[in-house]
Amino acid sequence: MSIPANSSNGVSAPLSDADHRKRTQEEMKLELSKPDAIMEPSTESVVDRYLEAGGAPFNTMNLLMSSYEGLAAMTNMVSSDLGPVYGSGINSAISEAVSRKIIESFDPQVADSKYNETEQLPEYIEAMIPHQVWRKTIYRLSERHPGSTMLSAALQHIADQGYQAEMMSLSSAPLHTHIFYSLLAECLENMSPANEENIHQKLGELITAVCRREQTYLVARYIFHGVQQKLGAKAAGIRRIDDELETYMLDNYKRPQLAINIQLLLSGLVVGGGNSVVDAAASIIQEEYAATGDVASLYNEYHGAVVSGKLAPPVDILRNGCVLHPIIEQVFGHLWDTTVQKMRPELANKYI
Known part of the structure; x- marks a missing residue:
């Protein structure tokens, strides 16, 4: 006994050519019935598909006329009427x-x-980008929907068109890695010819792009660390930029632990891993005070490495202002603050 193709075995019979054409006609009629369908850029292709499927030309005209609401024309009329008022x-x-x-x-x-x-931006996005008011609309959409693939592509396209400067204020831009790299590269290019008169302005642009989020701050510090490692003594300019970023984070966000943790990570040390140098530096930063035990730990690690000929921990940790200033305060603070007691010589030697 033969079993119909559309029976309970779950397999449906393929549509005949006539059925397929009929379905296409119905789908295209729905598209042409949408409000103001005649104003849509895809209407021409919809009409072509309807006619190719055997639809009557008269029906297309009837559908387009019946669905026309004239919203664009009414907008122009309202604009014309309100012009003398506003x-x-x-x-x-x-x-x-x-x-x-x-x-x-x-x-x-x-x-x-x-x-x-299609992995292509819609034509209306392309038409919006040259106009600032519509670029701002895209920016606002990206702020509200930071995970949108299409908006991410639109932001990248806007950046490629040369509008990176106006994107620096976007909180969502750093979320898109490719856009952040473009912003960072442009900031560094702008800083290249800077002098003492305008260096702070150029640094401000870089800080705006980098210090908005922890993630971008970490990425920027990692990049600058790599450049310093590669250039060595020639990386004085990058080192200054790196210091400025760290200073800004410390002064404006009051999060010294974040800055030192990133520096420790870049130095190859694990935060919270039981390393005595890390623990001592973290304690000094956290308390803003160089306790004798913490300084003794640092002294033993660095001085012990010199005596034994072993590789010393990274000296960048000691150069960090949040570590160095409390140590200086403990040793020399009595010279300018009467409440600070003069340190015993045997302790001062370890501090110095």
């Missing part, structure tokens, strides 16, 4: 209203789904 600010007011509507109705899942099909 003057030259009418365009910006309408643009802002449209921008808010776009942000409210944007669906990142739908946008990403369509983008992933």
